[in-house]
Amino acid sequence: MEFYDRLETRDPEQREREQFAALAGQIAHAQKSAPYFGKTLAGVSPADITDRAALAKLPVTRKSDFTELQQAHLPFGQMVTLPVGRLARVFMSPGPIFDPEGRRADYWRFGRAMFAAGFRKGELVYNTFSYHMTPAGFMADLGAQAIGCAVFPGGTGQTEKQVAAIAALRPECYVGTPSFLRIMLEKGAEMEADLSSLKKALVSAEALPASLRVWFSERAVKTLQCYAIGDLGMLAYESPALEGMIVDEGIIIEIVRPGTGEPVTDGEVGEVLVTSLAPEYPLIRFATGDLSAVLSGASPCGRTNLRIKGWMGRADQTTKVKGMFVKPSQLAEVAKRHPEIRKYRLIVEHDDKKNDRMTFACEVDGADTGALADAIAGSIRAVCNLRGEIALEPRGSLANDGKVIEDLRKYD
Numbered sequence: 001m002e003f004y005d006r007l008e009t010r011d012p013e014q015r016e017r018e019q020f021a022a023l024a025g026q027i028a029h030a031q032k033s034a035p036y037f038g039k040t041l042a043g044v045s046p047a048d049i050t051d052r053a054a055l056a057k058l059p060v061t062r063k064s065d066f067t068e069l070q071q072a073h074l075p076f077g078q079m080v081t082l083p084v085g086r087l088a089r090v091f092m093s094p095g096p097i098f099d100p101e102g103r104r105a106d107y108w109r110f111g112r113a114m115f116a117a118g119f120r121k122g123e124l125v126y127n128t129f130s131y132h133m134t135p136a137g138f139m140a141d142l143g144a145q146a147i148g149c150a151v152f153p154g155g156t157g158q159t160e161k162q163v164a165a166i167a168a169l170r171p172e173c174y175v176g177t178p179s180f181l182r183i184m185l186e187k188g189a190e191m192e193a194d195l196s197s198l199k200k201a202l203v204s205a206e207a208l209p210a211s212l213r214v215w216f217s218e219r220a221v222k223t224l225q226c227y228a229i230g231d232l233g234m235l236a237y238e239s240p241a242l243e244g245m246i247v248d249e250g251i252i253i254e255i256v257r258p259g260t261g262e263p264v265t266d267g268e269v270g271e272v273l274v275t276s277l278a279p280e281y282p283l284i285r286f287a288t289g290d291l292s293a294v295l296s297g298a299s300p301c302g303r304t305n306l307r308i309k310g311w312m313g314r315a316d317q318t319t320k321v322k323g324m325f326v327k328p329s330q331l332a333e334v335a336k337r338h339p340e341i342r343k344y345r346l347i348v349e350h351d352d353k354k355n356d357r358m359t360f361a362c363e364v365d366g367a368d369t370g371a372l373a374d375a376i377a378g379s380i381r382a383v384c385n386l387r388g389e390i391a392l393e394p395r396g397s398l399a400n401d402g403k404v405i406e407d408l409r410k411y412d
Contacts, residue, residue, distance in 0.1 A: 004115040007249040008303045015305065019252055020050055022277050030282035033081035036061075036069070037284060052263070055285070056254065060261040060273065062287040063231065064316060067095045076100060080281055087280070091135040093230040094325050094385065099135050102280035108135065108233030109250050110143025113226040116239045116246075116303075117202040119173045121148030126166060126198070128154045128176030128184075129205075135230050136205065136323075140175040143234075149173065156180070163188045163195065170197035177323050178203040178212055178223070179355050185219055196220070202237075204228050205323030207311065207409070209354050227311050229288060232276050236308055244295040244307035250277050253306060254285070255294055258315035261285060266294040271315040272308075289315050317405045321348055322356045326384050328404045331360075334379045340364045340372055343398050346388070349408040356409070361391040363398055 003009055010018070027046040030037035040059050049055055061079075069077035075090065075098040082102070084090060089101040101107050119125060125144040131137030131153055144151045152169060154162050154176075163184055174181055181201055188195040201216065201223040208225040216223040226237035227245055235253065236245035247253050255270040256263050264270040272290045276283045291314065295307040314320075318327045326346065335341045344362040351357045360380055364372065373390040380388045 002115075003302070004112045008112070008246075008305065010304060012298075012304055015249075016051070019277070020055075023055070023252065023275065024049055026275075026277055026279070026282050027284065029081065029279060030284060034282060035078040036073075037079065037282065041284065052252075052254065055252070055275065056256075056261060056263050058261075058285050060256075060285045060287050061283060063097075063289050064287075064318070066097045066231075070098055074098075076281075079283065082280055089135075089138060091138075091230065092133050093135070094330075095327075097230070099230050100281055101135060101138065102278065104280075106142050106146035107278075107280075108139040108142060108228070109248050110139050110226075110228070110234050111146035112143075112248060113224075113228075113234055113237030114140075114143050114147055114149075114173075114175070114202055116237055116301075117173075117224040117226075118200040118222065118240075119144065119147055119149055119202070123149050123173055124169060124171040125149045125151050125173040125175055126154055126169075126171040127151050128156060128162070128174070128180050130156050135233075136228075139228060139233055140202075144173075144175070159183060159187045160191065163191055163193050166195050166198065167193040172197060172199050174198050174201040174203075174221070176203065177206045178208045178216075178225070179206055179322065181221070181223070182212065182215065182353070182355075185216075185221070202226060206320070206356065212354055225310070227290075227292075227308075229274075229290075231286065231288075232274055232278070232281070232283060235272070235274060235288075236310065238310075239299055239301040239303055241299050241301040243299055245310045246299055246303050247306045247308060249305065251275060252277070253308065255292060255308070256287075258291070261287075266296050269293045269312060287315075289318055291315050313407065319348055319405050319407050321358050321384075321386055324384070324386055326358070326386065326405065330383050331404055333383050334360070334376065335362070337379045338372065338376055341376070342395060344404065345398050346405045347408060348405065350410065358386065358388040359391050360388050361393055361398060363393050363395050365395070 024046040088103045091099040129136035224238040252275040254273040258271040272288045291312040292308045341362045347359045
């Protein structure tokens with residue numbers, strides 16, 4: 001069995017000692033070099049944070065507050081320890097939220113997940129994550145380079161051109177969303193293009209249903225998934241054992257009761273909190289808004305770090321559609337643009353191929369419904385960067401339960 005490095009097979013107690021020794025220095029560094037943490041961690045003695053019980057007493061920083069915090073102190077809410085000019089790149093994720101990238105190799109720590117997925121030095125990685133404004137494309141790009149792979153920066157869209165490029169270049173590895181991998185394989189079959197070089201895939205940004213993994217396997221593409229976020233990069237990844245996701249070595253993860261900082265028992269679903277050991281962006285107890293649960297025991301593959309069940313939904317009503325977050329605040333902005341809308345709800349579900357589909361249902365007063373539906377659809381595209389169907393409903397037809405986003409997707 002091959003491993004990325006010795007860190008993956010450390011004795012769990014050794015890992016805890018080494019990570020919390022590093023965390024003490026990280027907290028001191030954050031207090032000194034990031035004004036936000038100088039305030040929120042005022043009075044905290046770094047030497048006292050020696051275990052998870054002590055960590056759990058520290059305040060939580062919530063992703064849901066990032067837009068406001070950053071707008072108050074652009075661009076990073078005084079959480080980054082370097083001036084902008086000393087960073088490698090700056091990205092903007094939906095929100096908007098600005099994300100920094102440091103100059104260290106494999107800053108986002110994607111190499112470990114790629115190695116677990118079978119990517120090896122000398123192979124060509126076909127990267128279909130976007131390189132435009134958001135960090136996903138560079139996350140995968142830098143991870144592949146850390147292993148010693150070459151990268152084709154395919155990005156998103158232009159399916160026929162992408163199929164032609166794969167047929168010509170014969171890459172072994174794919175990285176991107178599972179839905180786009182399926183689209184390209186189907187388009188390749190339609191075009192009678194030979195995409196058989198693709199043997200390994202690492203997918204993220206969407207759920208990977210068991211049925212779709214089988215579909216890929218039937219086409220000889222071994223597919224593993226990982227869990228990454230734009231703020232901190234890789235959080236956890238699958239190994240060939242396919243028993244949960246293994247937490248990355250560069251972070252500490254806690255699972256807490258949603259809306260609090262209180263850890264839950266192993267196996268109980270809660271919100272994912274991340275503490276980063278990256279010196280450029282020392283997020284301490286960062287509440288992602290995602291749900292997951294701890295799996296007890298170690299992975300049969302030999303990696304010994306904590307395992308989680310992966311992404312299990314959102315702790316709030318924010319959800320992810322086709323790899324993009326959709327927030328209640330965005331839907332409110334859509335409604336503001338159309339005074340005819342009295343009440344609304346975004347319904348997210350899977351189509352018959354397990355691709356994400358969203359419908360914006362809204363109660364409206366009398367109007368030219370055809371023109372109104374087109375106008376609302378345009379606002380959805382402008383605000384959410386996604387296409388959605390519009391369902392205009394009569395007054396009183398939507399449930400009075402406070403929901404503005406209803407996720408009906410089922411994950412098998």
